[in-house]
Amino acid sequence: MERRSPLAMLRHWWVPFSASSVFVVSGHLLIKSGLSAAALGGVSGPAWVRVFNSVLQPQVAGGLIVYLLGSLCWMAAVAQQEISFLYPLSSINYVLVVFASSAFFHESPSVRRLSGVALIVLGMVLMNRKSRGSQQ
Amino acid sequence: MSPKLMIWISVTLSAVAQIFLKQGLSRLQQNRNGGGIGSLILGVVRQAYVWLWGICFVLATALWLLGLQKLELSYAYPLVAFGYVLVNILSALFFHESVNRNRWIAVAVIGLGVMLIAGS
Numbered sequence: 001m002e003r004r005s006p007l008a009m010l011r012h013w014w015v016p017f018s019a020s021s022v023f024v025v026s027g028h029l030l031i032k033s034g035l036s037a038a039a040l041g042g043v044s045g046p047a048w049v050r051v052f053n054s055v056l057q058p059q060v061a062g063g064l065i066v067y068l069l070g071s072l073c074w075m076a077a078v079a080q081q082e083i084s085f086l087y088p089l090s091s092i093n094y095v096l097v098v099f100a101s102s103a104f105f106h107e108s109p110s111v112r113r114l115s116g117v118a119l120i121v122l123g124m125v126l127m128n129r130k131s132r133g134s135q136q
Numbered sequence: 137m138s139p140k141l142m143i144w145i146s147v148t149l150s151a152v153a154q155i156f157l158k159q160g161l162s163r164l165q166q167n168r169n170g171g172g173i174g175s176l177i178l179g180v181v182r183q184a185y186v187w188l189w190g191i192c193f194v195l196a197t198a199l200w201l202l203g204l205q206k207l208e209l210s211y212a213y214p215l216v217a218f219g220y221v222l223v224n225i226l227s228a229l230f231f232h233e234s235v236n237r238n239r240w241i242a243v244a245v246i247g248l249g250v251m252l253i254a255g256s
Contacts, residue, residue, distance in 0.1 A: 028213060035205040051198045054205065094214045101210035109210045113256035119249025120217045127220070127242030 016076035017086065023070030025096045027063045029104060034059030036105075084128040091124040140254075142203030143212050146196045151222035153192035155230060160185030211253065218250045 009015045034057045044050070054060050077086055094117050101107040109117075137145075160183045167179065180186050204212050224243045227233040235243075 028209060031201070032204060032209040035201065039205050047202055048198070050205075051201055054201050060201070091217075094217065097213045098210040101208065101213075105209060107208045107210045110256050113210060113214075113253050116249040116252030116256060117214050119252065120214055120246050123242045123244075123246030123249060124217075124220070126245060127239055 010076050011080070013077050013080040013086075016073040017081075017089065020070045020073035020077060021090070021093055021096065023066050023073060024093055025100060027065075027067030027070055028097055029100055030059050030063030030066060032063075032101075032105065034061075034063060087128050088121075088125040091121040094120055139203040139206035142199045143207065143215055144218075146199035146203060147215055147218050148222060149192045149196035149199070150216075151219045151226060153189045153196060154219075154223055155226050156185045156189040156192060158227075158231070160189060211256065214253045215250060217246055221247045221250070 035054055037059065038054050038057050045053075055064070074086075074090075098109050098114070098117055102109060160180075163185060164179050164183055200212075221243050224235055224239065228235045
């Protein structure tokens with residue numbers, strides 16, 4: 001068997017796709033936890049100063065980098081699979097973020113909020129399935 | 137400005153940014169006459185729409201961070217899906233892309249989901 005670089009794994013679409021989900025979700029969790037920490041520290045002042053301060057916060061900065069990595073992985077996945085196939089799958093990110101928020105930040109999403117997320121997932125599946133059938 | 141309004145403006149700016157980027161890149165494709173990577177980069181930098189995309193992107197990120205500081209993540213994050221609704225409407229308006237009826241139904245379902253979350 002020939003030797004392959006670990007990057008060769010990126011050629012299976014589901015590898016960069018799953019990586020993008022993990023990075024996008026964990027990036028947002030990091031950003032939120034950093035922002036909450038900054039809020040507790042009582043940072044005040046004009047909006048641009050607060051943005052600047054929060055971006056310098058290690059967790060927020062780290063979260064933004066992780067999120068950027070997620071976007072790059074998404075592009076790698078899009079390069080191999082149709083976007084109409086990937087979009088409905090990517091709606092799993094909304095579900096994961098909501099569950100992770102309740103697990104890590106003790107947020108308790110209401111039934112109403114959970115139904116909203118379910119409708120978003122349904123809408124994304126509908127959007128891409130139907131347009132596919134009728135466009136080609 | 138309330139944190140909720142910041143999140144809405146941020147999501148709207150991200151959708152508008154997509155439209156600017158699309159416009160910028162298709163202009164670029166029209167005006168391109170060969171050349172290497174250098175001329176491609178120069179072309180991107182000279183394109184005003186690409187700059188507009190960048191400005192919207194930076195503003196959207198700043199507003200997102202400001203708004204998210206005060207809001208629950210399970211509230212703010214799903215509102216990003218409103219971007220799909222806006223992108224569909226804006227593409228139909230500005231690029232005259234044909235959006236069929238089934239697609240509008242899907243857009244309405246997403247919109248309804250977003251409205252439920254917005255009021256939660």
